[in-house]
Amino acid sequence: MKRGLLVKLLLIAILVGISSYFVYSKELILGLDLSGGSRLIFDADTTKIDTDKKETALTSLRNVVEKRVNFFGVSEPNVRISSFEGKNRIIVELPGINDPKEAVNLIGQTAQLNFVEVIDASPSAQIKETGVTGADIKASTIAFDPNTGKPVVSFEIKKESEEKFEDLTRSLIGKRMIILLDSTVITDAVVQDVIIETGQISGNFTLEEAKEISSLLNSGALPVPIRLVGEETIGATLGMDSINKSIKAGIVGLVMVSLFMILNYKKNGVIATIALLIFGVITLALYKLIPVVLTLPGIAGFTLSIGMAVDSNILIFERLKEEIKTKSLESALEVAFGRAWDSIRDANIATLVTAFILANPLEWEFLHVSGPVRGFAITLALGIAVSLFTGIFVTRNLMRLLIK
Numbered sequence: 001m002k003r004g005l006l007v008k009l010l011l012i013a014i015l016v017g018i019s020s021y022f023v024y025s026k027e028l029i030l031g032l033d034l035s036g037g038s039r040l041i042f043d044a045d046t047t048k049i050d051t052d053k054k055e056t057a058l059t060s061l062r063n064v065v066e067k068r069v070n071f072f073g074v075s076e077p078n079v080r081i082s083s084f085e086g087k088n089r090i091i092v093e094l095p096g097i098n099d100p101k102e103a104v105n106l107i108g109q110t111a112q113l114n115f116v117e118v119i120d121a122s123p124s125a126q127i128k129e130t131g132v133t134g135a136d137i138k139a140s141t142i143a144f145d146p147n148t149g150k151p152v153v154s155f156e157i158k159k160e161s162e163e164k165f166e167d168l169t170r171s172l173i174g175k176r177m178i179i180l181l182d183s184t185v186i187t188d189a190v191v192q193d194v195i196i197e198t199g200q201i202s203g204n205f206t207l208e209e210a211k212e213i214s215s216l217l218n219s220g221a222l223p224v225p226i227r228l229v230g231e232e233t234i235g236a237t238l239g240m241d242s243i244n245k246s247i248k249a250g251i252v253g254l255v256m257v258s259l260f261m262i263l264n265y266k267k268n269g270v271i272a273t274i275a276l277l278i279f280g281v282i283t284l285a286l287y288k289l290i291p292v293v294l295t296l297p298g299i300a301g302f303t304l305s306i307g308m309a310v311d312s313n314i315l316i317f318e319r320l321k322e323e324i325k326t327k328s329l330e331s332a333l334e335v336a337f338g339r340a341w342d343s344i345r346d347a348n349i350a351t352l353v354t355a356f357i358l359a360n361p362l363e364w365e366f367l368h369v370s371g372p373v374r375g376f377a378i379t380l381a382l383g384i385a386v387s388l389f390t391g392i393f394v395t396r397n398l399m400r401l402l403i404k
Helices: 002-027 051-072 099-109 157-169 205-219 239-289 294-309 311-323 328-361 371-402
Strands: 035-044 080-083 089-093 115-119 127-133 139-143 151-157 177-182 184-190 199-203 225-235
Touching: 002 205, 002 239, 002 371, 035 051, 035 099, 051 080, 051 089, 051 099, 051 205, 080 239, 089 099, 089 225, 099 225, 127 157, 139 205, 151 157, 151 205, 239 294, 239 311, 239 371, 294 311, 311 328, 311 371
Parallel strands: none
Antiparallel strands: 035 089, 035 225, 080 089, 115 127, 115 177, 139 151, 151 199, 177 184
């Protein structure tokens, strides 16, 4: 056996072993329809917004709330606008969250950041607005002070605001500047250096406090005030019965596809079935590692990808039938894989583009976004990516080993 083939087979065995470990050691995260969670209802105060701008403001509000929920660590939240009888509400559904108090606090904060100058050092300090706010910050991250080891919030300034920051901090060197978040002092310090492109907010934060401030800054200020008017814990709308039926459907699909491949392609079909089982193990391990919140549409995406996982094998095997008429088995095998690749690549790229549009990772406003649809797209895309690996790399090397 050639050394290169041995190394590749060893790599496959190691990958399957690691994937199997994660499959059995980690739990799947289930979505709202399968495991339940919390539903929060917020009233949006749009009384001060012009009628023609209300729809835009509410859409912006929904986007900000969704970003905050994602920063909170909840995958596939369902955030939607509900308008009736002159009232506008934001409904937030959080899968797997049974104690949503922290999420309520995070979602409801207005996150108005202001840099103000202290003009009177007395106990009842008088301050003056500087015109620099959180709107001038492009992005923020968590960092650690090299001197104290304490967490700080590092921020990047928008290009158009760099001159404003530079002028402000230059004029305040040696003077006190307070940073307010929703009227709460988070930093009160003497300006030491001129800030041009990046800056830092420190204030004896705990790691959780620094993360919360950073997430609020990154998600932006709420465009309209909101008030919590309803909170409830909801049970799974589908539950274990649907999970069990979906698992059975997946097993039936796997068995039927395997039988089809074995009956039509004999020994090659057996190899394709082995590759399909490896596909299932690796895919499930990725669901647990990323992790992917599994909803019923997500299970549908996985089930669909089982059938698509053997598409590349079918193309290769059919091509092999033609090539073997004029070539030796070894040569025909290599040519079949090479010539089938163009069709495999084009078909899978088309499906990946569709999955990308459904998942909408760039948050394009002209595309509809919902947690279940995004879950379907993610599981489908992962299935395609893994199927390319198992269909080309795994099947090819198993055939090099077993087909004589």
